[in-house]
Amino acid sequence: MTGLVVAMDGPSGSGKSSVSRGVARALGLRYLDTGAMYRAMTWWMLRQGVDLADPGAIAARCGEPLIVSGTDPDSPAIHVDEVDVAGPIREADVTGSVSVVAAVPEVRARLVARQREIIGAGGIVVEGRDIGTVVCPGAAVKIYLTASAEARALRRSAELAGSTARAQQEAMARRDTLDSTRKADPLSMADGAVELDTTAMRLDEVIAEVLRLVAEQTGPGGPGGDRIRERT
Numbered sequence: 001m002t003g004l005v006v007a008m009d010g011p012s013g014s015g016k017s018s019v020s021r022g023v024a025r026a027l028g029l030r031y032l033d034t035g036a037m038y039r040a041m042t043w044w045m046l047r048q049g050v051d052l053a054d055p056g057a058i059a060a061r062c063g064e065p066l067i068v069s070g071t072d073p074d075s076p077a078i079h080v081d082e083v084d085v086a087g088p089i090r091e092a093d094v095t096g097s098v099s100v101v102a103a104v105p106e107v108r109a110r111l112v113a114r115q116r117e118i119i120g121a122g123g124i125v126v127e128g129r130d131i132g133t134v135v136c137p138g139a140a141v142k143i144y145l146t147a148s149a150e151a152r153a154l155r156r157s158a159e160l161a162g163s164t165a166r167a168q169q170e171a172m173a174r175r176d177t178l179d180s181t182r183k184a185d186p187l188s189m190a191d192g193a194v195e196l197d198t199t200a201m202r203l204d205e206v207i208a209e210v211l212r213l214v215a216e217q218t219g220p221g222g223p224g225g226d227r228i229r230e231r232t
């Protein structure tokens, strides 16, 4: 599994992090949460008082923060300029602004370059919005996770105290619209990706199904092979 890259994309709350971590653990692979990197960049911009209504201001400053991502699926870590931001990047202010920051091409160019460095020779499950389309189109296995808007909102509101499913659904719909309609690398399903609708599936069933797909696509006779593939 050394060279294997599993690309996991999909809308907010579809289960990308939970499934990716479960798959990485089961296969002894590393895990990269690229959404956390966009959140870390947003946290830094907010802290610096950068005007997020001005894409030029975001672009001018996005080279400054040092964002360091861990790849252990058991304890995903993220630091900005040596500050542990794993908690703050999940706060409402960051969640409400991250799509605006992630739409700036200079931000994407910087973070995509860093993501490719971390992916290196592979052996990793990478989750985000553009992994199969932009970051690693040669990934041997590409999954596009979906679930109904209602199921995603219910799952998220169960996780976050004080948040109703209705409020969650509205917030997620807003973010998904921004993420899938922006000009730079919008959320979309990659060529060759397998779409997995998890609305009626438990988390352990989704992980088992992805493990089955990895075995099918990378095993003898499968289209992937046990390595990063060249883009065709």
Ligand SMILES: Nc1ncnc2c1ncn2[C@@H]1O[C@H](COP(=O)(O)OP(=O)(O)OP(=O)(O)O)[C@@H](O)[C@H]1O
Pocket: 010, 011, 012, 013, 014, 015, 016, 017, 018, 019, 035, 155, 156, 159, 198, 201, 202, 203, 204, 206
């Ligand atoms: N198949 C499933 N059944 C039930 N709950 C699930 C399932 N998959 C994920 N969950 C739960 O749904 C919530 C959202 O999952 P997760 O954070 O993995 O989604 P995500 O796609 O990474 O979200 P985001 O893009 O917003 O970071 C979590 O509480 C997780 O435990």
Ligand SMILES: Nc1ccn([C@H]2C[C@H](O)[C@@H](COP(=O)(O)O)O2)c(=O)n1
Pocket: 012, 013, 034, 035, 036, 038, 039, 098, 099, 102, 127, 128, 129, 130, 131, 175, 179
């Ligand atoms: N590869 C990626 C990953 C994430 N984003 C943006 C879009 C999301 O709204 C935001 C936060 O991601 P999450 O933590 O919810 O997975 O980051 C992106 O544009 N590209």
